[in-house]
Amino acid sequence: xxxxxxxxxxxxxxxxxxxxxxxxxxxxxxxxxxxxxxxxxxxxxxxxxxxxxxxxxxxxxxxxxxxxxxxxxxxxxxxxxxxxxxxxxxxxxxxxxxxxxxxxxxxxxxxxxxxxxxxxxxxxxxxxxxxxxxxxxxxxxxxxxxxxxxxxxxxxxxxxxxxxxxxxxxxxxxxxxxxxxxxxxxxxxxxxxxxxxxxxxxxxxxxxxxxxxxxxxxxxxxxxxxxxxxxxxxxxxxxxxxxxxxxxxxxxxxxxxxxxxxxxxxxxxxxxxxxxxxxxxxxxxxxxxxxxxxxxxxxxxxxxxxxxxxxxxxxxxxxxxxxxxxxxxxxxxxxxxxxxxxxxxxxxxxxxxxxxxxxxxxxxxxx
Amino acid sequence: xxxxxxxxxxxxxxxxxxxxxxxxxxxxxxxxxxxxxxxxxxxxxxxxxxxxxxxxxxxxxxxxxxxxxxxxxxxxxxxxxxxxxxxxxxxxxxxxxxxxxxxxxxxxxxxxxxxxxxxxxxxxxxxxxxxxxxxxxxxxxxxxxxxxxxxxxxxxxxxxxxxxxxxxxxxxxxxxxxxxxxxxxxxxxxxxxxxxxxxxxxxxxxxxxxxxxxxxxxxxxxxxxxxxxxxxxxxxxxxxxxxxxxxxxxxxxxxxxxxxxxxxxxxxxxxxxxxxxxxxxxxxxxxxxxxxxxxxxxxxxxxxxxxxxxxxxxxxxxxxxxxxxxxxxxxxxxxxxxxxxxxxxxxxxxxxxxxxxxxxxxxxxxx
Numbered sequence: 221x222x223x224x225x226x227x228x229x230x231x232x233x234x235x236x237x238x239x240x241x242x243x244x245x246x247x248x249x250x251x252x253x254x255x256x257x258x259x260x261x262x263x264x265x266x267x268x269x270x271x272x273x274x275x276x277x278x279x280x281x282x283x284x285x286x287x288x289x290x291x292x293x294x295x296x297x298x299x300x301x302x303x304x305x306x307x308x309x310x311x312x313x314x315x316x317x318x319x320x321x322x323x324x325x326x327x328x329x330x331x332x333x334x335x336x337x338x339x340x341x342x343x344x345x346x347x348x349x350x351x352x353x354x355x356x357x358x359x360x361x362x363x364x365x366x367x368x369x370x371x372x373x374x375x376x377x378x379x380x381x382x383x384x385x386x387x388x389x390x391x392x393x394x395x396x397x398x399x400x401x402x403x404x405x406x407x408x409x410x411x412x413x414x415x416x417x418x419x420x421x422x423x424x425x426x427x428x429x430x431x432x433x434x435x436x437x438x439x440x441x442x443x444x445x446x447x448x449x450x451x452x453x454x455x456x457x458x459x460x461x462x463x464x465x466x467x468x469x470x471x472x473x474x475x476x477x478x479x480x481x482x483x484x485x486x487x488x489x490x491x492x493x494x495x496x497x498x499x500x501x502x503x504x505x506x507x508x509x510x511x512x513x514x515x516x517x518x519x520x521x522x523x524x525x526x527x528x529x530x531x532x533x534x535x536x537x538x539x540x541x542x543x544x545x546x547x548x549x550x551x552x553x554x555x556x557x558x559x560x561x562x563x564x565x566x567x568x569x570x571x572x573x574x575x576x577x578x579x580x581x582x583x584x585x586x587x
Numbered sequence: 588x589x590x591x592x593x594x595x596x597x598x599x600x601x602x603x604x605x606x607x608x609x610x611x612x613x614x615x616x617x618x619x620x621x622x623x624x625x626x627x628x629x630x631x632x633x634x635x636x637x638x639x640x641x642x643x644x645x646x647x648x649x650x651x652x653x654x655x656x657x658x659x660x661x662x663x664x665x666x667x668x669x670x671x672x673x674x675x676x677x678x679x680x681x682x683x684x685x686x687x688x689x690x691x692x693x694x695x696x697x698x699x700x701x702x703x704x705x706x707x708x709x710x711x712x713x714x715x716x717x718x719x720x721x722x723x724x725x726x727x728x729x730x731x732x733x734x735x736x737x738x739x740x741x742x743x744x745x746x747x748x749x750x751x752x753x754x755x756x757x758x759x760x761x762x763x764x765x766x767x768x769x770x771x772x773x774x775x776x777x778x779x780x781x782x783x784x785x786x787x788x789x790x791x792x793x794x795x796x797x798x799x800x801x802x803x804x805x806x807x808x809x810x811x812x813x814x815x816x817x818x819x820x821x822x823x824x825x826x827x828x829x830x831x832x833x834x835x836x837x838x839x840x841x842x843x844x845x846x847x848x849x850x851x852x853x854x855x856x857x858x859x860x861x862x863x864x865x866x867x868x869x870x871x872x873x874x875x876x877x878x879x880x881x882x883x884x885x886x887x888x889x890x891x892x893x894x895x896x897x898x899x900x901x902x903x904x905x906x907x908x909x910x911x912x913x914x915x916x917x918x919x920x921x922x923x924x925x926x927x928x929x930x931x932x933x934x935x936x937x938x939x940x941x942x943x944x945x946x947x948x949x950x951x952x953x954x
Contacts, residue, residue, distance in 0.1 A: 225952050227850055227857050239606030243852055245694060245704050248615035255617045257643040258780065265780050267634030268644075274851050276624040277635075327612060335852065337612050379851040413625065413632050483594055484641050484746040485610055485702065490594050585592050 231380040234460075235331035235571060244327075244337040253324075253341025259477045259501050262345070262530060262537065263316065263407060269344030269415070270428075272321045272336060274386055274449075275377035277414050278434050285418035290356065290402075294369075294440035297361030304418055308404055310351040315401065315424065316534040318345040318503045322427035322454055322467050325567065325576025333573040340475055340580055345501075345535050348422045350403030354396040362392055362440050369395045370445040371421055373434040382448040388432050389445035390423065399424050399507070399533065402435070424533035425469050425506040429454050457571045469505030471577040472563055474513055474538070474555035476500035478582050489584040496542045500524070502555035503535040509558045513538040516552040516581075524553070544586040552581035598747040601827075602698035602938060611694075611704040620691075620708025626844045626868050629712070629897060629904065630683065630774060636711030636782070637795075639688045639703060641753055641816075642744035644781050645801050652785035657723065657769075661736075661807035664728030671785055675771055677718040682768065682791065683901040685712040685870045689794035689821055689834050692934065692943025700940040707842055707947055712868075712902050715789045717770030721763040729759055729807050736762045737812040738788060740801040749815040755799050756812035757790065766791050766874070766900065769802070791900035792836050792873040794942075796821050824938045836872030838944040839930055841880055841905070841922035843867035845949050856951040863909045867891070867947075869922035870902040879923040880905040883948075885916055911953040919948035 251272050258268045280288075288304040321342035326332060328339060336342075357369070370389040377383070394400065401422045404411060411417040416433030423430035429449065439445075455464035477499040480491035502510045509532070513524040527537030538553075556562040567578035618639050625635045647655075655671040688709035693699060695706060703709075724736070737756040744750070761767065768789045771778060778784040783800030790797035796816065806812075822831035844866040847858035869877045876899070880891040894904030905920075923929040934945035 225857070225954060227855065227952070231852075233852065239608060240612050241606060242694070243854070245607050245612060245615055246706055246854055247852075248612055249620045249694075249704070249706055249708050250622045252619035252638075253616045255640070255644050255781065257646065260646040261780075267636075267638070267779050268781060269634075271619075271634070273622070275849055276845070277622050279624065279627040327609070327616075337616070339613055339616055341616050377848045377851060378857065412634050413628075414622065414635060478643070481744045482642055484744060485598075485600065485614075487610070487613055488594065490592070490745065490750075585594070587592060 227378045227383070228381055233334045235333055237331045240337055241334055244334055247336045251336055253338060254344050256341060256475060257477050259475055260499055263347055264344040266407060266409065266412065269346055270321055270342040271414055272323070272342065272428065273375065273414060274379065275375040278374050280413065280417055280434070288418050288436065290419065290436055290438065292356060292360040292438045292440070295363040295366045295442050296440050297363060300360050302356055302359070307351060307356065307402060307419065310355050312349055312351055313401070314347050314349045315399065315422070316345060316347050316531040317422055317424045318343065318533060318535040319428045319431065320470050320473070322429055322574045325578065326573025328576055328578070329567060329569065329573050333571060335573060343475065346406050347408065348401060348403040349405035350401040350422065352398050353400045353402050353421065354398070356402065357396060365442040366392050366440045368441045368443070368445045370439045370441060370447060371432040371435055372437040372439070373432050374436050375434055379448055380452065382452060384448050386432065387445070387447040387449055388430055389447070389450050390430065427467055427470055429467070453572065454574070455572070456574055458569070459571060467574055470503065471575055472504040472555050472557045472561045473577040474500055474502035474553045474563065475580045476551070476553050476582065480584055489582060491544050491584045491586045493544050493546050493586050496544045498540045498542055498551065500538050500553055501535040502538055504555070504557035504561060507532045510536045510555055511558045512556040514554045515540045517542060518549055546586050549584050549586065550581055551584060552579045554579055594745045594750070595748055600701045602700055604698045607704055608701055611701055614703045618703055620705060621711050623708060623842060624844050626842060627866055630714055631711040633774060633776065633779065636713055637688055637709040638781055639690070639709065639795065640742065640781060641746065642742040645741050647780065647784055647801070655785050655803065657786065657803055657805065659723060659727040659805045659807070662730040662733045662809050663807050664730060667727050669723055669726070674718060674723065674769060674786065677722050679716055679718055680768070681714050681716045682766065682789070683712060683714050683898040684789055684791045685710065685900060685902040686795045686798065687837050687840070689796055689941045692945065693940025695943055695945070696934060696936065696940050700938060702940060710842065713773045714775065715768060715770040716772035716775070717768040717789065719765050720767045720769050720788065721765070723769065724763060732809040733759050733807045735808045735810070735812045737806045737808060737814060738799040738802055739804040739806070740799050741803050742801055746815055747819065749819060751815050753799065754812070754814040754816055755797055756814070756817050757797065794834055794837055796834070820939065821941070822939070823941055825936070826938060834941055837870065838942055839871040839922050839924045839928045840944040841867055841869035841920045841930065842947045843918070843920050843949065847951055856949060858911050858951045858953045860911050860913050860953050863911045865907045865909055865918065867905050867920055868902040869905055871922070871924035871928060874899045875924045875926050877903040877922055878925045881921045882907045883919040884909060891920070913953050916951050916953065917948055918951060919946045921946055
């Protein structure tokens, strides 16, 4: 048994190499990525969208949901509390949005920060139904001195001895962007508990940490929000102790459906010789469109065929026809967006394991 | 690149201690357990039910599903192929069933077999809608010489150099039991891709490996089925090379909702002093009812209050009121079924990591 409050202990984590700690595996067992073969679906089916929750998933009963309110306070003209039913009565939009965890690829870094050990699978695309956040912000009326707005869920816990409810902030201009939504449905169904039932945010084009779940409180601020999830983590950092750079929009990236069939344990791939279609998805951040996807087969790069765009904030499908002949192959894919951003061959090192958009490569053996 | 077929390499795995291999983490990232706090739900919401797939999740389009057939051959009076639509027109039943992965708890063994590194979370309860399997078996007519019946999914791959489609068998009496179902819906919705869309089996009371997903072929047999998933794995074994004992029904077990709030990384728990309700679930195998659940707080055992039964094959809820005073506590729970089976304090060692039903214990600090 713990003999004193273990949460006030200093965090003793440091970057590691090699095998994975039990704590990392516990996080991997409760959170999950998309199974890469399910990239075939334009919209990720329920339960296959990546999931990363810092604290416990709140238990919200139907009665709790019926009584749910969203409060808006701070530097506003009118502090208000809006019942969920009123929010759901506002004009609704449905938007297809690709979300990726900022820590996707953390497990591929050496050394690696001990946390959720994502390889490449922390992504998904859903159709979110809700109303623009600005509808409720404008009801409260942001005062001119407002320079930051924080958003808070009911999920709480500790991180590095900091006790807090999960919270993140956005600058007023972004918070009032028509694409930033308060949502109550995902793929045409009520939000699942693990995705924020009954109310969450969707900040399209940003990594997932901005899309606060189980949202019940908004605070307009005359000074920058200093919550742990805003300033203590989700920063690009090269070394311990530096403040670093805040993480915002997603970096350009592509993933492919592993061709062929797997070995259970190693996940190595066997492909039958003959015509093979390699499928994948590509996306970038901030609403920037994908311009090009290239595929390398044993170092020879070819352009993939792009599917029609599926929305400003949704991943774009791509495919490449390959006449596979027996032997061993390394297959890789690389996306470039219309702003000219392209994926790096080697990951850009980050101490916390954030923003890894290095090339996805797969070994296959064709028989 | 691989220079020869890597799937014919001998499997070099052996039992290990200590940290976890990258391959184990990759499996943990694609599969997932229930988040233990979601044990609060009588029926596990979509995406939170445990998921263990050996090979890739098949991509089955709506058109593929519309053309889906189930063939029944071997030692039958009439080899037949039944369209899915005909199966769905048979009399439907809905049954609440708790399923647990046979490998649940593998990651807690020392030494540990390298595979999906479950701690305690590989369980879930769903409401499955389908028709008794015997309806289709009787349509084909089992010949008297039938002593085994194998069931095959379309998911395929390698395990220890064995290439196969996932397959399992049942003895004819069990296969014709009214509770063994062919199902097409889960919690009132079409099956999700990862749970076997468009057709799977549910074998209540057994560990999950018996409930074959993506089912498209049944073979009645005059000799025992020798498929890899039947004889190569899913056996209790003490040492390498022995045949061991086939794994069948679930062992008695209980889990609790961790009280309080967590630390993000360590998942240690902080509880506020005062009245606390500890919630949990208990189940046993083969339809055997739960008789008792006890909870230990720092070694003092008390009986939990049992919720009403929720069906012969569904877990049973339980709760214990605790007046928490500041300090450190070890909390554990133990279930006993009506046949007198009870959970062991120490896990019964198994080389492959199967059947671990040792006590669930949690450290908490009350402030």
